Amino acid sequence: MDTLLSAEAMSGRAAAWKREGLTIGFVPTMGFLHRGHVSLMEALRPRVDRLVVSIYVNPLQFGPKEDLGRYPRDPEGDSQKCAAVGVDALFMPENLYPSGFSTSVEVSGLTERLCGAFRPGHFEGVATVCTRLFGLTRADVAILGEKDYQQLQVVRRLVRDLALPVEIVGGELIRDEDGLALSSRNVYLSPDERKRALTLSKAMRAMASGGGDVEARLALGRSILDVDKLDYLEIVDPDTLQPATDLSKPTRAVIAAFVGKTRLLDNVAVAAV
Amino acid sequence: MDTLLSAEAMSGRAAAWKREGLTIGFVPTMGFLHRGHVSLMEALRPRVDRLVVSIYVNPLQFGPKEDLGRYPRDPEGDSQKCAAVGVDALFMPENLYPSGFSTSVEVSGLTERLCGAFRPGHFEGVATVCTRLFGLTRADVAILGEKDYQQLQVVRRLVRDLALPVEIVGGELIRDEDGLALSSRNVYLSPDERKRALTLSKAMRAMASGGGDVEARLALGRSILDVDKLDYLEIVDPDTLQPATDLSKPTRAVIAAFVGKTRLLDNVAVAAV
Numbered sequence: 230m231d232t233l234l235s236a237e238a239m240s241g242r243a244a245a246w247k248r249e250g251l252t253i254g255f256v257p258t259m260g261f262l263h264r265g266h267v268s269l270m271e272a273l274r275p276r277v278d279r280l281v282v283s284i285y286v287n288p289l290q291f292g293p294k295e296d297l298g299r300y301p302r303d304p305e306g307d308s309q310k311c312a313a314v315g316v317d318a319l320f321m322p323e324n325l326y327p328s329g330f331s332t333s334v335e336v337s338g339l340t341e342r343l344c345g346a347f348r349p350g351h352f353e354g355v356a357t358v359c360t361r362l363f364g365l366t367r368a369d370v371a372i373l374g375e376k377d378y379q380q381l382q383v384v385r386r387l388v389r390d391l392a393l394p395v396e397i398v399g400g401e402l403i404r405d406e407d408g409l410a411l412s413s414r415n416v417y418l419s420p421d422e423r424k425r426a427l428t429l430s431k432a433m434r435a436m437a438s439g440g441g442d443v444e445a446r447l448a449l450g451r452s453i454l455d456v457d458k459l460d461y462l463e464i465v466d467p468d469t470l471q472p473a474t475d476l477s478k479p480t481r482a483v484i485a486a487f488v489g490k491t492r493l494l495d496n497v498a499v500a501a502v
Numbered sequence: 503m504d505t506l507l508s509a510e511a512m513s514g515r516a517a518a519w520k521r522e523g524l525t526i527g528f529v530p531t532m533g534f535l536h537r538g539h540v541s542l543m544e545a546l547r548p549r550v551d552r553l554v555v556s557i558y559v560n561p562l563q564f565g566p567k568e569d570l571g572r573y574p575r576d577p578e579g580d581s582q583k584c585a586a587v588g589v590d591a592l593f594m595p596e597n598l599y600p601s602g603f604s605t606s607v608e609v610s611g612l613t614e615r616l617c618g619a620f621r622p623g624h625f626e627g628v629a630t631v632c633t634r635l636f637g638l639t640r641a642d643v644a645i646l647g648e649k650d651y652q653q654l655q656v657v658r659r660l661v662r663d664l665a666l667p668v669e670i671v672g673g674e675l676i677r678d679e680d681g682l683a684l685s686s687r688n689v690y691l692s693p694d695e696r697k698r699a700l701t702l703s704k705a706m707r708a709m710a711s712g713g714g715d716v717e718a719r720l721a722l723g724r725s726i727l728d729v730d731k732l733d734y735l736e737i738v739d740p741d742t743l744q745p746a747t748d749l750s751k752p753t754r755a756v757i758a759a760f761v762g763k764t765r766l767l768d769n770v771a772v773a774a775v
Contacts, residue, residue, distance in 0.1 A: 240665060247667075250523065331611045332629070332663035338604045356605070357664075364665030390605035391630075392513060392637030 230312045232319045236327070236365055239320045243281075243367035251278035255368035255395075257359060260284035260321075261301040261413035262310045265403040269372045270314040272400055281366045282311050283320040290354030301416050325361065334360045336383050336390070339470055343379050344485055344494075347460045355380055356387050363388075363395045370396040376403075376410050378483055378496045379470060402496070404430060410495045417491040425455045426488045433497040436464070436482040443473055446482070446499070456486035464499060476502045503585045505592045509600070509638055512593045516554075516640035524551035528641035528668075530632060533557035533594075534574040534686035535583045538676035542645045543587040545673055554639045555584050556593040563627030574689050598634065607633045609656050609663070612743055616652050617758055617767075620733045628653055629660050636661075636668045643669040649676075649683050651756055651769045652743060675769065677703060683768045690764040699761045701728045706770040709737070709755045716746055719755070719772070729759035737772060749775045 233239045246253055254277030256269045262284075274280055284307055291297035304321065311319045333353055339345075340352035363371060373381045385397045403411045408430035409423070418426055432450040439449050443464050450462050462484045464473045473480040476499065483496040506512045519526055527550030529542045535557075547553055557580055564570035577594065584592050606626055612618075613625035636644060646654045658670045676684045681703035682696070691699055705723040712722050716737050723735050735757045737746045746753040749772065756769040 236665065240667075244667070327662060329611075329659075330663050332607065332609050332660045334605065334607055334664070336605050338602075360664050362665075364667060367667060386602075387605045389600060390603050391607070391633050392509065392635075394513075394517070394637060394640060 230308075230316050230319055232308065232321060235322055236325060239281075239318070239322070239365045240367075242318055243365065246279050247367050252369045253277060253367055254280045255362070255366045255371040256280070256282045257362050257371065257373065258282060258284055259286045259300065259413065260307050261303050261416070262307045263403075263411045263413060263415075265374055265376060265400075265411040267310055267314060268403050269374055269400040270311070270316060272398070273370065273372050274315055276370060279317045280315065281318045281320055281368070282316050283322075283362055283366070285320075285322055285325050285358070285362075287325070287354060287358040289357055290351050292348055292350065295348070296414075296417075301413055320366065325358070333357050334387060334391070336387050339379070339383050339386055342470060343461055343463065343465070343483060345379070347485065352380070352383050356383060359384050360387065360391070360393065363393055368395045370398060372398040372400045374400045374402060375496065376412065376494060378481060378494075382468070382470060408434070410493070412493065414491055414493065418488065422489045422491065426491075426493055428453055428455045429484055429486060429493055429495040432462070432484065433482055433495050437497045437499050440502075443476060443480075450482065450484070454486065456488050458487040460485040460487070460492070462486075467498075503581075503589050503592060505581065505594060508595055509598060512554075512556075512591070512595070512638045513640075515591055516638065519552050520640050525642045526550060526640055527553045528635070528639045528644040529553070529555045530635050530644065530646065531555060531557055532559045532573065532686065533580050534576050534689070535580045536676075536684045536686065538647055538649060538673075538684040540583055540587060541676050542647060542673040543584065543589060545671070546643065546645050547588055549643060552590045553588065554591045554593055554641070555589050556595075556635055556639070558593075558595055558598050558631070558635075560598070560627055560631040562630055563624050565621055565623065568621070569687075569690075574686055593639065598631065606630050607660060607664070609660050612652070612656050612659055615743060616734055616736065616738070616756060618652070620758065625653070625656050629656060632657050633660065633664070633666065636666055641668045643671060645671040645673045647673045647675060648769070649685065649767060651754060651767075655741070655743060681707070683766070685766065687764055687766070691761065695762045695764065698728045699764075699766055701726055702757055702759060702766055702768040705735070705757065706755055706768050710770045710772050713775075716749060716753075723755065723757070727757075727759065729761050731760040733758040733760070733765070735759075740771075 254273040334356040335353045432453040436446045436450045467481045480499045527546040607629040608626045705726040709719045709723045740754045753772045
């Protein structure tokens with residue numbers, strides 16, 4: 230496995246692979262890799278000739294009061310995990326953006342609700358970094374986890390709208406044995422916070438399997454939660470992310486909540502009834 | 503030459519060419535082609551295996567009071583000109599954007615002055631359509647005329663910032679025999695307006711060849727102009743488009759002015775003195 234430390238090194242390597250006619254798969258991450266990330270790599274590995282993983286804590290997608298400065302890092306552990314899965318290139322740039330960088334990519338509509346309402350500018354940062362990363366890596370296919378469900382749908386939309394030549398695949402949300410959705414931010418949780426964090430996945434499970442209409446399931450979910458601040462708990466149309474009015478088509482239950490100072494996400498497919 | 507009428511047809515064709523390992527050149531236009539456009543096609547033709555020209559009057563880059571509805575069109579004449587130059591695919595979509603299109607690309611800084619100050623949203627429309635067109639055509643190299651100098655620099659910047667895998671080439675501004683910079687919009691000019699329109703190229707020529715400092719050359723240019731409304735006349739740094747303070751490095755004289763209801767552009771390189 231090669232470790233590439235600059236945008237130039239990455240784009241040069243990708244261009245060389247393209248000249249050889251090789252297909253390129255790509256997993257964008259912010260590092261501190263867990264089994265969720267590894268599952269994305271494993272899903273893509275057999276589909277492509279060359280597999281790239283990026284680790285970059287993208288300042289553009291953090292608000293001024295968010296956890297950019299203390300986001301957890303483990304470059305050595307990350308590197309070992311990538312090598313074990315058969316990653317060809319680990320792209321870990323110190324600076325991803327060129328001097329005088331002044332371009333942004335914005336997706337309207339999809340980004341205005343849910344996390345977009347609580348993290349102004351977040352999805353513009355995500356859309357911009359993903360577009361640049363897809364260009365640098367020349368990815369034919371990229372995989373993003375369904376844990377960040379709104380992010381996945383935003384990236385799908387920008388790829389379609391800008392006709393970027395990359396296929397976007399959604400990777401299954403991976404949970405710990407106790408049900409907690411895997412996230413690099415789980416490391417922030419104290420033992421007591423972790424117990425209460427489990428109420429997110431319990432609420433998701435209950436809302437997916439329980440009966441009743443949208444309102445009944447939302448009430449059920451809320452009754453289970455033990456969090457410090459609920460940003461949102463909704464059942465939405467998976468494509469538009471607008472609130473679902475009934476359950477006659479497949480929908481998605483989505484949640485964002487703080488436990489202590491840690492903001493956690495979870496979501497689950499709700500089958501049509 | 504094949505004429506492709508939908509985004510799907512274009513992207514399918516480009517993907518097939520890429521699978522064959524062919525290189526693709528691209529000339530984006532709004533049609534009503536003149537010798538300036540043809541010179542761009544001729545410049546790219548020997549460099550690529552397949553040459554694509556797009557004709558699309560992009561609503562995103564027109565303001566509500568601008569000439570979108572009356573922009574001149576000549577699909578049959580355009581098609582003949584493209585075929586004569588050896589274009590492989592003429593991409594003339596009726597609708598370029600998919601249903602629910604909601605993504606935009608914005609370049610800050612470079613777009614705020616000059617035409618950007620007079621045409622709010624214009625360069626966002628240009629940046630967005632170019633990004634989508636580069637994706638659909640899978641262009642390895644694209645050429646844009648230097649007549650729209652700010653546009654060229656904005657597109658160069660977004661390609662660099664987003665790491666789009668396309669090389670941007672600037673094509674020389676082509677003039678009519680009387681010196682008028684070729685533009686599809688010249689067809690709007692009455693005989694009297696055309697005479698006065700020539701004062702733009704006369705001013706450019708005088709500012710490039712005349713002596714004196716920045717202020718002296720600006721005064722010289724202004725003394726030559728006979729226009730109805732001057733949007734701007736400036737001497738700028740070619741990369742930043744900020745006003746030049748001296749002529750010790752190469753600069754660019756740029757102008758936008760209305761003659762009658764027709765907005766005209768011109769520019770010229772000013773050699774370092």
